Amino acid sequence: MKIYTRRGDDGSTALGSGARVSKDSPLPEAYGAVDEAQAVLGLVRAESEGELAELVEQLERDLWRVMGELAGAARGDGVTREMVAGLEARIDSLTDRFELPQEFVVPGENRVAALLDHARTVVRRAERRALAAGVGGDALAYLNRLSDLLWVMARWQAGEALPSRD
Structure with a gap:
């Protein structure tokens, strides 16, 4: 099977x-930015194990559904309110474990936290692009909530955060 079609050469x-x-x-x-975020999450998973690796793999799988919906190919298995609620539950579960910083933090406490922050910024871009394309509803809410979750995950993996001000 050839992976090229030449139809996109124009x-x-x-x-x-x-x-x-x-x-x-x-x-x-929009879906290109989601694809990029999924690739960054793949880097996170490659550097992780246990609970974090399992969570990231689920997010990667969810992003296939987001991309399918944005491309108009979801055919009934696009983003759902339950998926958004699942992200909220993860955020709540993680934030119950540690105290969140109360000010901006400097990213990069370790490689995994830095990669999670990178994924977060790519998801934010995907959200802006989706909004520009007129996407709304659960897909837009999912991207918004995912960036929140990735911020929390980065803080979780960073441990003690370095504040932006001394």
Whole structure:
């Protein structure tokens, strides 16, 4: 099987509906940023084990559904309110374990925390691109909540955070 089709050589890509759009149009920009976030989470998982690795793998799998919905190819298994609620439950569970910093922090306490912060910023970009494309509902809420969860996960993995001010 060949992985290339040459159909995108003109700078276009196909959405799930079959419509062709420019690769730099809002929807491909949005699901491209989600794809990038998923790749960064893959780096996190490669550096992790146990509970963190399991959580990250689930997030990676969820992001397939987000990308499918953004590309118009979800066909009934897109983002759900239950997925958003699941992220909220994870946030609550993690924040019950430690005290969150009350001010901005300097990212980079360790490699995993830095990668989680990187993933968070990529998800924030995906959220902005999705909004620009007119995406709303559960997909937009999922991206918003995911960036919150990634911030909490980064603080969890950083341990004692370095405040932005001395």
